[in-house]
Amino acid sequence: MEPNSPFQRTLREFWPLLILSALVTAVVVIIQAFGDPIVSRSLTEALIRLVVVVALFIFIGNSGLMSFGHIAFMMIGAYATAWQTMPVMTKGIFAPGLPEYLLQNSHHWIPATLIGGVAASVVALVAGLALMRLSGIAASIGTFAFLMVFYSFYLQWSTWTAGQSSLVGLPMTTTPWVGLVFSLVAIAVAFFYARSRFGLALRASREDAVAAQASGVNVQVQRLIAFVVSAFLCGLAGGLYGHFLGLLTVDTFYLPLTFITIAMLVVGGMNSLSGAVVGTLFVSFAIEILRVLERGVTVGVPVKLPANSAEVGLGIILLLVLIFRRTGITRNQEIYWPWKPVVSVSSVTRRQS
């Protein structure tokens, strides 16, 4: 093959997408081959989190703004989906305040999940009009306030959300394979967003907002686009999560989940899609090992860690990364084409990051 053929150039350009999809697929296939139901459940949860972390990357990685609010989008999607998919019988008991149409009907989880994603992105559009005016620390605090508001609101809104108790009876449709499909979709969305003109403009504003404006970039609009796209994916992940757990509790969507998903992104490397994927896989795996050790295993000698070791372990991993390798496992780079590229002047393709 000619060293710099169009085929090779295309392959190189899409390499991160291909390799990350292959990696996630391989992990799922291998784990499913063992058929352990407990591990399989952990895998599904990890895949749902992967969708969230990839969504976080779309916004945080490209804009350079931190968001502590995205779990609220997950919650909005989760409830919006559940309101459609719960059996008519249980709906009347747990969410009697729902509109008549929803009380009388129950829908398939796929369209319901998509509508859940749309609901989250509509909220993101409205909230983003205000939030995206902020920058730096003010933006982070603003998104955190957004999370608090929605969390408190859903807790109080008990005729729709069952408040302190749970919506139960959601069909358990989220298998590892469903998780895989949505993960691959999320990865593809993030990849194509990042290499689109919108991704390019937003990354420019991350590097230098003043120079981006001087280049015609409407920074606020670009941030808003990423915010809405990432909220859509979080909404989907929320829908999946409800149908993974079989029940929904408002408390699920608060600080621990916010912390763990951000930690996954930071550990992997915030500014690259590869970082989001690698970070999620790595942290999920580490947590799983720690959980096993919490339960106690015998490797020659019996080993048993105290409860909550997983949380402590995650905190330590995050601190180590922040101190010693701030750009994360991937050093904020995409996973490259493994062979040395032939530098070509006419080639307008380059790594996307």
Add this chain to the structure above:
Amino acid sequence: MKRQDTLEISGVTVRFQGLTAIDSVTESLVSGEILGLIGPNGAGKTTLVNVVSGFQKPTEGSVLLNGRTTGAETPHSLRRRGVARTFQAGRLFREMSVLENVAVAGVGMGRTRAAAHAEAMELLDWIGLAPKANLIAGALPYTDERRVGIARALMQSPHFVLLDEPAAGMSDLECDELMRLVRDIRDRFGCGVLLIEHNMRVVMEVCERIHVLDSGRTIAQGKPEAVRNDPAVIEAYLGGG
């Protein structure tokens, strides 16, 4: 006939708290003209560029683009209307490639990614940086950095380009090369150029008209020969050290 665009700075004053950075400055620029803006450090040159490019609202006065005031424009909307600028500090997107740095201005103005990349590549080729298109901008030597900044400002053929000290820190040889580039910009794009420059020799050579600022005030305005021999200018430059 080629369209004539005009940019008028009309009685612009900018005050920061107590400090008057620019004091009722009036100037105008038309397509195809190279106007020099000189003055000692702190004279208000960058502030004036900020006003014209929409980054700084004037305390008094206004800027008119083709007769219409730009008071309500934002920096990005002004860029779309054809007023482009570079920055004294370069302000490249350091983690992005040279090609992407330039292409950003294309997508910023609504072009597709492919169209922006193609135009950026053409500009880089013209400015002599095509072989470095795929390098990370943060790794460039400063002479190249300036050129990338200029290429970025030239995307989508602006009507006016404001160059904020593009030759700062350059050797005489590099300066001369840059001034050739400034002329080429005018010839190729037909735009009006506002050139801020410290090096008197260089400005005199390339500019048709010169505006001299000192402590925010206009102290001389006109043809290079007249400005060179103006006692106030000599005083500002030699007297101030």
